[in-house]
Amino acid sequence: MHVRCPDRLSEDVYREVLELLADLSPVVQALPPTCALVELKGALRYHGTDASHLGEMLRVRSISRLGVDVRVGIGPTITVAATASAQIDGPGGVLAVAPEQAADWLGPLPVQALHGVGPRQAAVLCDYGIHTIGLLAAVSPATVQRLLGKKAGRLAADRARGIDPRPVVPRALPASAAVRHRFARHTLDGATVRTALLDLVVQLGLLLRRRGQAARTLTLTLAFAPSWEKTRRLPEPSGHDEDLRILAYQLMDAAGLQRARLTGIVLKAEDLIDADQAAEQISLDTARESRLVAEQAVDRIRDRFGPASIGPAAVSPLHRAS
Structure with a gap:
Protein backbone atom coordinates (compact mmCIF):
# COMPACT_ATOMS: atom_id res chain seq x y z
CA MET A 1 0.00 0.00 0.00
CA HIS A 2 1.34 3.43 -1.01
CA VAL A 3 -0.31 6.31 0.87
CA ARG A 4 -0.20 9.94 -0.28
CA CYS A 5 -1.28 12.70 2.09
CA PRO A 6 -2.25 16.21 0.91
CA ASP A 7 0.60 18.55 0.05
CA ARG A 8 1.97 20.91 2.72
CA LEU A 9 0.78 18.64 5.51
CA SER A 10 2.31 19.59 8.85
CA GLU A 11 4.89 17.24 10.32
CA ASP A 12 2.77 16.61 13.43
CA VAL A 13 -0.27 15.53 11.39
CA TYR A 14 1.94 13.42 9.14
CA ARG A 15 3.22 11.55 12.18
CA GLU A 16 -0.37 10.93 13.27
CA VAL A 17 -1.10 9.42 9.86
CA LEU A 18 1.88 7.11 10.34
CA GLU A 19 0.39 6.02 13.67
CA LEU A 20 -2.87 5.12 11.89
CA LEU A 21 -0.88 3.04 9.41
CA ALA A 22 0.85 1.25 12.28
CA ASP A 23 -2.60 0.18 13.50
CA LEU A 24 -3.10 -1.65 10.17
CA SER A 25 0.34 -3.24 9.83
CA PRO A 26 3.58 -3.32 11.84
CA VAL A 27 5.62 -2.85 8.65
CA VAL A 28 5.39 0.86 7.78
CA GLN A 29 8.03 2.82 5.89
CA ALA A 30 7.81 6.60 6.16
CA LEU A 31 8.52 8.54 2.95
CA PRO A 32 8.63 12.17 4.14
CA PRO A 33 7.19 14.67 3.78
CA THR A 34 3.74 13.26 2.90
CA CYS A 35 3.95 9.62 1.74
CA ALA A 36 4.35 6.18 3.29
CA LEU A 37 4.53 2.49 2.36
CA VAL A 38 2.74 -0.33 4.16
CA GLU A 39 3.34 -4.09 3.78
CA LEU A 40 -0.08 -5.76 3.74
CA LYS A 41 0.67 -9.49 3.46
CA GLY A 42 0.48 -10.25 7.17
CA ALA A 43 -2.13 -7.54 7.77
CA LEU A 44 -4.63 -9.17 5.41
CA ARG A 45 -4.55 -12.42 7.38
CA TYR A 46 -4.73 -10.57 10.69
CA HIS A 47 -7.71 -8.40 9.77
CA GLY A 48 -9.42 -11.11 7.73
CA THR A 49 -10.26 -8.80 4.83
CA ASP A 50 -8.94 -7.70 1.44
CA ALA A 51 -6.53 -4.89 0.60
CA SER A 52 -9.19 -2.54 -0.81
CA HIS A 53 -11.17 -2.74 2.42
CA ILE A 63 -10.84 11.73 7.73
CA SER A 64 -12.76 11.19 10.96
CA ARG A 65 -9.81 11.50 13.36
CA LEU A 66 -7.46 13.89 11.58
CA GLY A 67 -9.54 15.59 8.90
CA VAL A 68 -7.07 14.35 6.28
CA ASP A 69 -8.21 12.59 3.10
CA VAL A 70 -5.47 10.34 1.74
CA ARG A 71 -4.92 8.69 -1.64
CA VAL A 72 -4.18 4.98 -1.36
CA GLY A 73 -2.57 2.90 -4.10
CA ILE A 74 -2.36 -0.88 -3.69
CA GLY A 75 -0.38 -3.24 -5.89
CA PRO A 76 1.97 -6.23 -6.05
CA THR A 77 5.10 -4.01 -5.98
CA ILE A 78 6.13 -0.63 -4.63
CA THR A 79 6.24 0.80 -8.16
CA VAL A 80 2.71 -0.32 -9.03
CA ALA A 81 1.28 0.87 -5.70
CA ALA A 82 3.00 4.29 -5.93
CA THR A 83 1.93 4.72 -9.55
CA ALA A 84 -1.65 3.82 -8.60
CA SER A 85 -1.82 6.36 -5.76
CA ALA A 86 -0.67 9.09 -8.16
CA GLN A 87 -3.43 8.22 -10.66
CA ILE A 88 -6.32 8.86 -8.27
CA ASP A 89 -8.36 11.90 -9.32
CA GLY A 90 -9.59 14.27 -6.66
CA PRO A 91 -8.49 14.75 -3.05
CA GLY A 92 -8.57 11.07 -2.02
CA GLY A 93 -9.57 7.53 -2.85
CA VAL A 94 -8.40 3.93 -3.13
CA LEU A 95 -7.08 2.26 -6.28
CA ALA A 96 -6.13 -1.42 -6.01
CA VAL A 97 -4.33 -3.19 -8.86
CA ALA A 98 -4.36 -7.01 -8.73
CA PRO A 99 -1.06 -8.76 -9.57
CA GLU A 100 -2.50 -10.40 -12.68
CA GLN A 101 -3.82 -7.05 -13.91
CA ALA A 102 -0.68 -4.97 -13.28
CA ALA A 103 0.80 -5.21 -16.82
CA ASP A 104 -2.50 -4.41 -18.54
CA TRP A 105 -3.15 -1.52 -16.17
CA LEU A 106 0.32 0.02 -16.54
CA GLY A 107 0.53 -0.38 -20.32
CA PRO A 108 -1.68 2.55 -21.50
CA LEU A 109 -0.40 5.05 -18.92
CA PRO A 110 1.98 7.80 -20.11
CA VAL A 111 5.60 6.99 -19.43
CA GLN A 112 5.94 9.95 -17.03
CA ALA A 113 3.29 8.34 -14.81
CA LEU A 114 5.63 5.44 -13.94
CA HIS A 115 6.88 5.98 -10.40
CA GLY A 116 10.62 6.66 -10.45
CA VAL A 117 10.77 8.15 -13.96
CA GLY A 118 11.63 11.85 -13.72
CA PRO A 119 10.43 14.56 -16.13
CA ARG A 120 13.74 14.76 -17.96
CA GLN A 121 13.93 11.01 -18.39
CA ALA A 122 10.34 11.01 -19.67
CA ALA A 123 11.24 13.77 -22.14
CA VAL A 124 14.15 11.71 -23.50
CA LEU A 125 11.94 8.63 -23.88
CA CYS A 126 9.18 10.63 -25.61
CA ASP A 127 11.72 12.09 -28.03
CA TYR A 128 12.40 8.53 -29.16
CA GLY A 129 8.70 7.70 -29.48
CA ILE A 130 8.33 5.85 -26.17
CA HIS A 131 5.19 7.58 -24.92
CA THR A 132 3.56 4.89 -22.77
CA ILE A 133 4.68 2.44 -20.11
CA GLY A 134 3.63 -0.42 -22.39
CA LEU A 135 6.01 0.78 -25.10
CA LEU A 136 8.77 1.16 -22.51
CA ALA A 137 8.19 -2.44 -21.42
CA ALA A 138 8.37 -3.59 -25.06
CA VAL A 139 11.72 -1.91 -25.75
CA SER A 140 14.81 -3.97 -24.95
CA PRO A 141 16.50 -3.07 -21.64
CA ALA A 142 19.78 -2.45 -23.47
CA THR A 143 18.13 0.26 -25.58
CA VAL A 144 16.62 1.93 -22.52
CA GLN A 145 20.03 1.89 -20.81
CA ARG A 146 21.59 3.64 -23.82
CA LEU A 147 18.91 6.35 -23.61
CA LEU A 148 18.83 6.92 -19.84
CA GLY A 149 22.12 5.60 -18.60
CA LYS A 150 23.04 2.21 -17.20
CA LYS A 151 21.45 2.29 -13.74
CA ALA A 152 18.45 4.52 -14.49
CA GLY A 153 17.70 2.64 -17.70
CA ARG A 154 17.82 -0.75 -16.01
CA LEU A 155 15.47 0.38 -13.24
CA ALA A 156 13.02 2.00 -15.67
CA ALA A 157 12.94 -1.07 -17.93
CA ASP A 158 12.45 -3.46 -15.01
CA ARG A 159 9.72 -1.41 -13.34
CA ALA A 160 7.81 -1.00 -16.61
CA ARG A 161 7.72 -4.81 -16.73
CA GLY A 162 6.48 -5.03 -13.14
CA ILE A 163 9.87 -6.09 -11.75
CA ASP A 164 10.55 -4.38 -8.42
CA PRO A 165 12.01 -6.63 -5.71
CA ARG A 166 12.37 -3.84 -3.13
CA PRO A 167 10.77 -4.75 0.22
CA VAL A 168 8.95 -2.36 2.53
CA VAL A 169 11.52 -1.55 5.22
CA PRO A 170 10.18 -0.28 8.56
CA ARG A 171 11.73 3.14 8.89
CA ALA A 172 10.94 6.61 10.20
CA LEU A 173 13.23 9.03 8.39
CA PRO A 174 13.74 12.57 9.65
CA ALA A 175 11.56 14.97 7.68
CA SER A 176 14.38 17.51 7.50
CA ALA A 177 18.04 18.08 8.27
CA ALA A 178 19.50 21.38 9.43
CA VAL A 179 22.96 22.79 10.15
CA ARG A 180 23.63 26.04 12.00
CA HIS A 181 26.38 28.63 12.38
CA ARG A 182 26.40 31.37 15.02
CA PHE A 183 28.73 34.30 14.62
CA ALA A 184 30.77 35.38 17.65
CA ARG A 185 29.71 39.02 17.02
CA HIS A 186 27.38 40.93 14.70
CA THR A 187 28.81 40.42 11.22
CA LEU A 188 28.72 42.83 8.30
CA ASP A 189 31.51 41.36 6.17
CA GLY A 190 29.97 39.67 3.13
CA ALA A 191 32.99 37.41 2.54
CA THR A 192 32.81 36.11 6.12
CA VAL A 193 29.11 35.42 5.78
CA ARG A 194 29.49 33.61 2.44
CA THR A 195 32.37 31.54 3.80
CA ALA A 196 30.18 30.45 6.72
CA LEU A 197 27.38 29.59 4.27
CA LEU A 198 29.71 27.48 2.14
CA ASP A 199 30.85 25.63 5.25
CA LEU A 200 27.20 24.89 6.09
CA VAL A 201 26.63 23.61 2.55
CA VAL A 202 29.49 21.13 2.97
CA GLN A 203 28.20 20.02 6.39
CA LEU A 204 24.65 19.58 5.10
CA GLY A 205 25.71 17.69 1.99
CA LEU A 206 27.84 15.30 4.05
CA LEU A 207 24.95 14.77 6.51
CA LEU A 208 22.50 13.93 3.70
CA ARG A 209 24.87 11.52 1.97
CA ARG A 210 25.62 9.69 5.22
CA ARG A 211 21.87 9.30 5.80
CA GLY A 212 21.37 8.15 2.22
CA GLN A 213 18.95 11.01 1.56
CA ALA A 214 18.35 13.74 -1.01
CA ALA A 215 16.57 17.08 -0.51
CA ARG A 216 13.81 18.51 -2.67
CA THR A 217 13.87 21.99 -1.07
CA LEU A 218 16.35 24.18 0.76
CA THR A 219 15.54 26.85 3.36
CA LEU A 220 17.94 29.60 4.43
CA THR A 221 17.30 31.47 7.69
CA LEU A 222 19.34 34.58 8.52
CA ALA A 223 19.32 35.65 12.15
CA PHE A 224 19.24 39.38 12.85
CA ALA A 225 16.50 41.75 14.01
CA PRO A 226 14.08 40.71 12.57
CA SER A 227 15.08 37.34 11.13
CA TRP A 228 14.73 36.51 7.39
CA GLU A 229 13.79 33.15 5.87
CA LYS A 230 13.31 31.95 2.31
CA THR A 231 12.70 28.52 0.76
CA ARG A 232 13.34 27.39 -2.80
CA ARG A 233 12.94 24.05 -4.52
CA LEU A 234 15.89 22.24 -6.06
CA PRO A 235 15.55 21.45 -9.80
CA GLU A 236 16.00 17.77 -8.90
CA PRO A 237 16.34 16.07 -5.48
CA SER A 238 20.01 16.10 -4.48
CA GLY A 239 22.42 15.69 -1.62
CA HIS A 240 25.50 16.89 -3.52
CA ASP A 241 27.53 19.90 -2.41
CA GLU A 242 27.51 21.62 -5.80
CA ASP A 243 23.70 21.53 -6.19
CA LEU A 244 23.18 22.69 -2.60
CA ARG A 245 25.81 25.45 -2.97
CA ILE A 246 24.23 26.96 -6.09
CA LEU A 247 20.79 27.18 -4.50
CA ALA A 248 22.18 28.36 -1.14
CA TYR A 249 24.01 31.22 -2.87
CA GLN A 250 20.84 32.13 -4.79
CA LEU A 251 18.95 32.28 -1.51
CA MET A 252 21.65 34.46 0.03
CA ASP A 253 21.60 36.81 -2.97
CA ALA A 254 17.79 37.00 -2.73
CA ALA A 255 18.15 38.39 0.80
CA GLY A 256 19.66 41.56 -0.69
CA LEU A 257 21.89 42.17 2.33
CA GLN A 258 23.66 45.50 2.50
CA ARG A 259 24.35 46.64 6.07
CA ALA A 260 22.46 43.90 7.95
CA ARG A 261 24.24 42.73 11.11
CA LEU A 262 23.97 38.95 11.04
CA THR A 263 24.18 36.89 14.21
CA GLY A 264 23.68 33.43 12.70
CA ILE A 265 22.74 31.30 9.70
CA VAL A 266 20.59 28.16 9.49
CA LEU A 267 20.55 26.03 6.32
CA LYS A 268 17.79 23.42 6.27
CA ALA A 269 17.14 20.63 3.76
CA GLU A 270 13.47 19.65 3.58
CA ASP A 271 11.16 17.25 1.72
CA LEU A 272 13.80 14.55 2.12
CA ILE A 273 13.61 11.31 0.17
CA ASP A 274 15.83 8.23 -0.01
CA ALA A 275 18.83 8.97 -2.22
CA ASP A 276 18.10 5.92 -4.41
CA GLN A 277 14.76 7.52 -5.34
CA ALA A 278 16.45 10.60 -6.81
CA ALA A 279 16.57 10.25 -10.58
CA GLU A 280 20.05 10.28 -12.10
CA GLN A 281 19.58 12.50 -15.14
CA ILE A 282 21.62 12.26 -18.31
CA SER A 283 24.63 14.57 -18.13
CA LEU A 284 27.33 15.43 -20.65
CA ASP A 285 28.98 17.81 -18.21
CA THR A 286 32.38 16.21 -17.60
CA ALA A 287 33.26 18.90 -15.06
CA ARG A 288 30.21 17.97 -12.95
CA GLU A 289 31.05 14.28 -13.15
CA SER A 290 34.60 15.07 -12.00
CA ARG A 291 33.22 17.07 -9.05
CA LEU A 292 31.01 14.15 -7.99
CA VAL A 293 34.00 11.77 -8.09
CA ALA A 294 36.03 14.25 -6.05
CA GLU A 295 33.14 14.60 -3.59
CA GLN A 296 33.14 10.85 -3.00
CA ALA A 297 36.89 10.92 -2.36
CA VAL A 298 36.50 13.83 0.10
CA ASP A 299 33.72 11.93 1.93
CA ARG A 300 36.06 8.96 2.36
CA ILE A 301 38.75 11.25 3.78
CA ARG A 302 36.27 12.73 6.27
CA ASP A 303 35.05 9.27 7.27
CA ARG A 304 38.62 8.24 8.03
CA PHE A 305 40.12 11.40 9.57
CA GLY A 306 37.05 13.31 10.82
CA PRO A 307 34.63 15.91 9.39
CA ALA A 308 37.05 18.78 10.02
CA SER A 309 39.95 17.14 8.18
CA ILE A 310 39.05 18.86 4.90
CA GLY A 311 36.77 21.80 4.18
CA PRO A 312 36.04 24.74 1.88
CA ALA A 313 38.43 27.61 1.40
CA ALA A 314 37.51 31.20 2.21
CA VAL A 315 35.24 32.86 -0.35
CA SER A 316 36.13 36.09 -2.09
CA PRO A 317 33.70 39.00 -1.57
CA LEU A 318 33.30 39.16 -5.35
CA HIS A 319 32.42 35.49 -5.68
CA ARG A 320 28.95 34.72 -7.00
CA ALA A 321 27.22 31.41 -7.72
CA SER A 322 27.15 30.60 -11.39
Whole structure:
Protein backbone atom coordinates (compact mmCIF):
# COMPACT_ATOMS: atom_id res chain seq x y z
CA MET A 1 0.00 0.00 0.00
CA HIS A 2 1.34 3.43 -1.01
CA VAL A 3 -0.31 6.31 0.87
CA ARG A 4 -0.20 9.94 -0.28
CA CYS A 5 -1.28 12.70 2.09
CA PRO A 6 -2.25 16.21 0.91
CA ASP A 7 0.60 18.55 0.05
CA ARG A 8 1.97 20.91 2.72
CA LEU A 9 0.78 18.64 5.51
CA SER A 10 2.31 19.59 8.85
CA GLU A 11 4.89 17.24 10.32
CA ASP A 12 2.77 16.61 13.43
CA VAL A 13 -0.27 15.53 11.39
CA TYR A 14 1.94 13.42 9.14
CA ARG A 15 3.22 11.55 12.18
CA GLU A 16 -0.37 10.93 13.27
CA VAL A 17 -1.10 9.42 9.86
CA LEU A 18 1.88 7.11 10.34
CA GLU A 19 0.39 6.02 13.67
CA LEU A 20 -2.87 5.12 11.89
CA LEU A 21 -0.88 3.04 9.41
CA ALA A 22 0.85 1.25 12.28
CA ASP A 23 -2.60 0.18 13.50
CA LEU A 24 -3.10 -1.65 10.17
CA SER A 25 0.34 -3.24 9.83
CA PRO A 26 3.58 -3.32 11.84
CA VAL A 27 5.62 -2.85 8.65
CA VAL A 28 5.39 0.86 7.78
CA GLN A 29 8.03 2.82 5.89
CA ALA A 30 7.81 6.60 6.16
CA LEU A 31 8.52 8.54 2.95
CA PRO A 32 8.63 12.17 4.14
CA PRO A 33 7.19 14.67 3.78
CA THR A 34 3.74 13.26 2.90
CA CYS A 35 3.95 9.62 1.74
CA ALA A 36 4.35 6.18 3.29
CA LEU A 37 4.53 2.49 2.36
CA VAL A 38 2.74 -0.33 4.16
CA GLU A 39 3.34 -4.09 3.78
CA LEU A 40 -0.08 -5.76 3.74
CA LYS A 41 0.67 -9.49 3.46
CA GLY A 42 0.48 -10.25 7.17
CA ALA A 43 -2.13 -7.54 7.77
CA LEU A 44 -4.63 -9.17 5.41
CA ARG A 45 -4.55 -12.42 7.38
CA TYR A 46 -4.73 -10.57 10.69
CA HIS A 47 -7.71 -8.40 9.77
CA GLY A 48 -9.42 -11.11 7.73
CA THR A 49 -10.26 -8.80 4.83
CA ASP A 50 -8.94 -7.70 1.44
CA ALA A 51 -6.53 -4.89 0.60
CA SER A 52 -9.19 -2.54 -0.81
CA HIS A 53 -11.17 -2.74 2.42
CA LEU A 54 -8.06 -1.91 4.46
CA GLY A 55 -7.50 1.12 2.24
CA GLU A 56 -11.07 2.29 2.83
CA MET A 57 -10.64 1.73 6.58
CA LEU A 58 -7.56 3.94 6.52
CA ARG A 59 -9.41 6.71 4.65
CA VAL A 60 -12.34 6.67 7.06
CA ARG A 61 -10.06 6.82 10.09
CA SER A 62 -7.83 9.58 8.70
CA ILE A 63 -10.84 11.73 7.73
CA SER A 64 -12.76 11.19 10.96
CA ARG A 65 -9.81 11.50 13.36
CA LEU A 66 -7.46 13.89 11.58
CA GLY A 67 -9.54 15.59 8.90
CA VAL A 68 -7.07 14.35 6.28
CA ASP A 69 -8.21 12.59 3.10
CA VAL A 70 -5.47 10.34 1.74
CA ARG A 71 -4.92 8.69 -1.64
CA VAL A 72 -4.18 4.98 -1.36
CA GLY A 73 -2.57 2.90 -4.10
CA ILE A 74 -2.36 -0.88 -3.69
CA GLY A 75 -0.38 -3.24 -5.89
CA PRO A 76 1.97 -6.23 -6.05
CA THR A 77 5.10 -4.01 -5.98
CA ILE A 78 6.13 -0.63 -4.63
CA THR A 79 6.24 0.80 -8.16
CA VAL A 80 2.71 -0.32 -9.03
CA ALA A 81 1.28 0.87 -5.70
CA ALA A 82 3.00 4.29 -5.93
CA THR A 83 1.93 4.72 -9.55
CA ALA A 84 -1.65 3.82 -8.60
CA SER A 85 -1.82 6.36 -5.76
CA ALA A 86 -0.67 9.09 -8.16
CA GLN A 87 -3.43 8.22 -10.66
CA ILE A 88 -6.32 8.86 -8.27
CA ASP A 89 -8.36 11.90 -9.32
CA GLY A 90 -9.59 14.27 -6.66
CA PRO A 91 -8.49 14.75 -3.05
CA GLY A 92 -8.57 11.07 -2.02
CA GLY A 93 -9.57 7.53 -2.85
CA VAL A 94 -8.40 3.93 -3.13
CA LEU A 95 -7.08 2.26 -6.28
CA ALA A 96 -6.13 -1.42 -6.01
CA VAL A 97 -4.33 -3.19 -8.86
CA ALA A 98 -4.36 -7.01 -8.73
CA PRO A 99 -1.06 -8.76 -9.57
CA GLU A 100 -2.50 -10.40 -12.68
CA GLN A 101 -3.82 -7.05 -13.91
CA ALA A 102 -0.68 -4.97 -13.28
CA ALA A 103 0.80 -5.21 -16.82
CA ASP A 104 -2.50 -4.41 -18.54
CA TRP A 105 -3.15 -1.52 -16.17
CA LEU A 106 0.32 0.02 -16.54
CA GLY A 107 0.53 -0.38 -20.32
CA PRO A 108 -1.68 2.55 -21.50
CA LEU A 109 -0.40 5.05 -18.92
CA PRO A 110 1.98 7.80 -20.11
CA VAL A 111 5.60 6.99 -19.43
CA GLN A 112 5.94 9.95 -17.03
CA ALA A 113 3.29 8.34 -14.81
CA LEU A 114 5.63 5.44 -13.94
CA HIS A 115 6.88 5.98 -10.40
CA GLY A 116 10.62 6.66 -10.45
CA VAL A 117 10.77 8.15 -13.96
CA GLY A 118 11.63 11.85 -13.72
CA PRO A 119 10.43 14.56 -16.13
CA ARG A 120 13.74 14.76 -17.96
CA GLN A 121 13.93 11.01 -18.39
CA ALA A 122 10.34 11.01 -19.67
CA ALA A 123 11.24 13.77 -22.14
CA VAL A 124 14.15 11.71 -23.50
CA LEU A 125 11.94 8.63 -23.88
CA CYS A 126 9.18 10.63 -25.61
CA ASP A 127 11.72 12.09 -28.03
CA TYR A 128 12.40 8.53 -29.16
CA GLY A 129 8.70 7.70 -29.48
CA ILE A 130 8.33 5.85 -26.17
CA HIS A 131 5.19 7.58 -24.92
CA THR A 132 3.56 4.89 -22.77
CA ILE A 133 4.68 2.44 -20.11
CA GLY A 134 3.63 -0.42 -22.39
CA LEU A 135 6.01 0.78 -25.10
CA LEU A 136 8.77 1.16 -22.51
CA ALA A 137 8.19 -2.44 -21.42
CA ALA A 138 8.37 -3.59 -25.06
CA VAL A 139 11.72 -1.91 -25.75
CA SER A 140 14.81 -3.97 -24.95
CA PRO A 141 16.50 -3.07 -21.64
CA ALA A 142 19.78 -2.45 -23.47
CA THR A 143 18.13 0.26 -25.58
CA VAL A 144 16.62 1.93 -22.52
CA GLN A 145 20.03 1.89 -20.81
CA ARG A 146 21.59 3.64 -23.82
CA LEU A 147 18.91 6.35 -23.61
CA LEU A 148 18.83 6.92 -19.84
CA GLY A 149 22.12 5.60 -18.60
CA LYS A 150 23.04 2.21 -17.20
CA LYS A 151 21.45 2.29 -13.74
CA ALA A 152 18.45 4.52 -14.49
CA GLY A 153 17.70 2.64 -17.70
CA ARG A 154 17.82 -0.75 -16.01
CA LEU A 155 15.47 0.38 -13.24
CA ALA A 156 13.02 2.00 -15.67
CA ALA A 157 12.94 -1.07 -17.93
CA ASP A 158 12.45 -3.46 -15.01
CA ARG A 159 9.72 -1.41 -13.34
CA ALA A 160 7.81 -1.00 -16.61
CA ARG A 161 7.72 -4.81 -16.73
CA GLY A 162 6.48 -5.03 -13.14
CA ILE A 163 9.87 -6.09 -11.75
CA ASP A 164 10.55 -4.38 -8.42
CA PRO A 165 12.01 -6.63 -5.71
CA ARG A 166 12.37 -3.84 -3.13
CA PRO A 167 10.77 -4.75 0.22
CA VAL A 168 8.95 -2.36 2.53
CA VAL A 169 11.52 -1.55 5.22
CA PRO A 170 10.18 -0.28 8.56
CA ARG A 171 11.73 3.14 8.89
CA ALA A 172 10.94 6.61 10.20
CA LEU A 173 13.23 9.03 8.39
CA PRO A 174 13.74 12.57 9.65
CA ALA A 175 11.56 14.97 7.68
CA SER A 176 14.38 17.51 7.50
CA ALA A 177 18.04 18.08 8.27
CA ALA A 178 19.50 21.38 9.43
CA VAL A 179 22.96 22.79 10.15
CA ARG A 180 23.63 26.04 12.00
CA HIS A 181 26.38 28.63 12.38
CA ARG A 182 26.40 31.37 15.02
CA PHE A 183 28.73 34.30 14.62
CA ALA A 184 30.77 35.38 17.65
CA ARG A 185 29.71 39.02 17.02
CA HIS A 186 27.38 40.93 14.70
CA THR A 187 28.81 40.42 11.22
CA LEU A 188 28.72 42.83 8.30
CA ASP A 189 31.51 41.36 6.17
CA GLY A 190 29.97 39.67 3.13
CA ALA A 191 32.99 37.41 2.54
CA THR A 192 32.81 36.11 6.12
CA VAL A 193 29.11 35.42 5.78
CA ARG A 194 29.49 33.61 2.44
CA THR A 195 32.37 31.54 3.80
CA ALA A 196 30.18 30.45 6.72
CA LEU A 197 27.38 29.59 4.27
CA LEU A 198 29.71 27.48 2.14
CA ASP A 199 30.85 25.63 5.25
CA LEU A 200 27.20 24.89 6.09
CA VAL A 201 26.63 23.61 2.55
CA VAL A 202 29.49 21.13 2.97
CA GLN A 203 28.20 20.02 6.39
CA LEU A 204 24.65 19.58 5.10
CA GLY A 205 25.71 17.69 1.99
CA LEU A 206 27.84 15.30 4.05
CA LEU A 207 24.95 14.77 6.51
CA LEU A 208 22.50 13.93 3.70
CA ARG A 209 24.87 11.52 1.97
CA ARG A 210 25.62 9.69 5.22
CA ARG A 211 21.87 9.30 5.80
CA GLY A 212 21.37 8.15 2.22
CA GLN A 213 18.95 11.01 1.56
CA ALA A 214 18.35 13.74 -1.01
CA ALA A 215 16.57 17.08 -0.51
CA ARG A 216 13.81 18.51 -2.67
CA THR A 217 13.87 21.99 -1.07
CA LEU A 218 16.35 24.18 0.76
CA THR A 219 15.54 26.85 3.36
CA LEU A 220 17.94 29.60 4.43
CA THR A 221 17.30 31.47 7.69
CA LEU A 222 19.34 34.58 8.52
CA ALA A 223 19.32 35.65 12.15
CA PHE A 224 19.24 39.38 12.85
CA ALA A 225 16.50 41.75 14.01
CA PRO A 226 14.08 40.71 12.57
CA SER A 227 15.08 37.34 11.13
CA TRP A 228 14.73 36.51 7.39
CA GLU A 229 13.79 33.15 5.87
CA LYS A 230 13.31 31.95 2.31
CA THR A 231 12.70 28.52 0.76
CA ARG A 232 13.34 27.39 -2.80
CA ARG A 233 12.94 24.05 -4.52
CA LEU A 234 15.89 22.24 -6.06
CA PRO A 235 15.55 21.45 -9.80
CA GLU A 236 16.00 17.77 -8.90
CA PRO A 237 16.34 16.07 -5.48
CA SER A 238 20.01 16.10 -4.48
CA GLY A 239 22.42 15.69 -1.62
CA HIS A 240 25.50 16.89 -3.52
CA ASP A 241 27.53 19.90 -2.41
CA GLU A 242 27.51 21.62 -5.80
CA ASP A 243 23.70 21.53 -6.19
CA LEU A 244 23.18 22.69 -2.60
CA ARG A 245 25.81 25.45 -2.97
CA ILE A 246 24.23 26.96 -6.09
CA LEU A 247 20.79 27.18 -4.50
CA ALA A 248 22.18 28.36 -1.14
CA TYR A 249 24.01 31.22 -2.87
CA GLN A 250 20.84 32.13 -4.79
CA LEU A 251 18.95 32.28 -1.51
CA MET A 252 21.65 34.46 0.03
CA ASP A 253 21.60 36.81 -2.97
CA ALA A 254 17.79 37.00 -2.73
CA ALA A 255 18.15 38.39 0.80
CA GLY A 256 19.66 41.56 -0.69
CA LEU A 257 21.89 42.17 2.33
CA GLN A 258 23.66 45.50 2.50
CA ARG A 259 24.35 46.64 6.07
CA ALA A 260 22.46 43.90 7.95
CA ARG A 261 24.24 42.73 11.11
CA LEU A 262 23.97 38.95 11.04
CA THR A 263 24.18 36.89 14.21
CA GLY A 264 23.68 33.43 12.70
CA ILE A 265 22.74 31.30 9.70
CA VAL A 266 20.59 28.16 9.49
CA LEU A 267 20.55 26.03 6.32
CA LYS A 268 17.79 23.42 6.27
CA ALA A 269 17.14 20.63 3.76
CA GLU A 270 13.47 19.65 3.58
CA ASP A 271 11.16 17.25 1.72
CA LEU A 272 13.80 14.55 2.12
CA ILE A 273 13.61 11.31 0.17
CA ASP A 274 15.83 8.23 -0.01
CA ALA A 275 18.83 8.97 -2.22
CA ASP A 276 18.10 5.92 -4.41
CA GLN A 277 14.76 7.52 -5.34
CA ALA A 278 16.45 10.60 -6.81
CA ALA A 279 16.57 10.25 -10.58
CA GLU A 280 20.05 10.28 -12.10
CA GLN A 281 19.58 12.50 -15.14
CA ILE A 282 21.62 12.26 -18.31
CA SER A 283 24.63 14.57 -18.13
CA LEU A 284 27.33 15.43 -20.65
CA ASP A 285 28.98 17.81 -18.21
CA THR A 286 32.38 16.21 -17.60
CA ALA A 287 33.26 18.90 -15.06
CA ARG A 288 30.21 17.97 -12.95
CA GLU A 289 31.05 14.28 -13.15
CA SER A 290 34.60 15.07 -12.00
CA ARG A 291 33.22 17.07 -9.05
CA LEU A 292 31.01 14.15 -7.99
CA VAL A 293 34.00 11.77 -8.09
CA ALA A 294 36.03 14.25 -6.05
CA GLU A 295 33.14 14.60 -3.59
CA GLN A 296 33.14 10.85 -3.00
CA ALA A 297 36.89 10.92 -2.36
CA VAL A 298 36.50 13.83 0.10
CA ASP A 299 33.72 11.93 1.93
CA ARG A 300 36.06 8.96 2.36
CA ILE A 301 38.75 11.25 3.78
CA ARG A 302 36.27 12.73 6.27
CA ASP A 303 35.05 9.27 7.27
CA ARG A 304 38.62 8.24 8.03
CA PHE A 305 40.12 11.40 9.57
CA GLY A 306 37.05 13.31 10.82
CA PRO A 307 34.63 15.91 9.39
CA ALA A 308 37.05 18.78 10.02
CA SER A 309 39.95 17.14 8.18
CA ILE A 310 39.05 18.86 4.90
CA GLY A 311 36.77 21.80 4.18
CA PRO A 312 36.04 24.74 1.88
CA ALA A 313 38.43 27.61 1.40
CA ALA A 314 37.51 31.20 2.21
CA VAL A 315 35.24 32.86 -0.35
CA SER A 316 36.13 36.09 -2.09
CA PRO A 317 33.70 39.00 -1.57
CA LEU A 318 33.30 39.16 -5.35
CA HIS A 319 32.42 35.49 -5.68
CA ARG A 320 28.95 34.72 -7.00
CA ALA A 321 27.22 31.41 -7.72
CA SER A 322 27.15 30.60 -11.39
